[in-house]
Amino acid sequence: MTLKLYIKLSQNQVLIPDRLLEQMQDPEIKAELISNTEEAVKRGTFGKPTFFVGEEMYFGKDTLWQVEESLSECPKSMRIFL
Secondary structure (H helix, E strand, C coil), X not given: CCHHHHHHHHHCCCCCHHHHHHHHCCHHHHHXXXXXXXXXXXXXXXXXXXXXXXXXXXXXXXXXHHXXXXXXXXCHHHEECC
């Protein structure tokens, strides 16, 4: 997130800065971020956005239609979001 976007979201009360800063220090949230990052590296991600449906990897916003199509055909138990 860029500083410009952060400021805009804060001004529109989409983000609440104090709450965001508090959550950034939460050990559970930090642990989940570390876990997600490790999983992303293990699965071979190389940029963002990256989406997985089952074992199939989709990279970039141009593939969102493919992600949506695959999700509609995939059981919920196979959906993983990193």
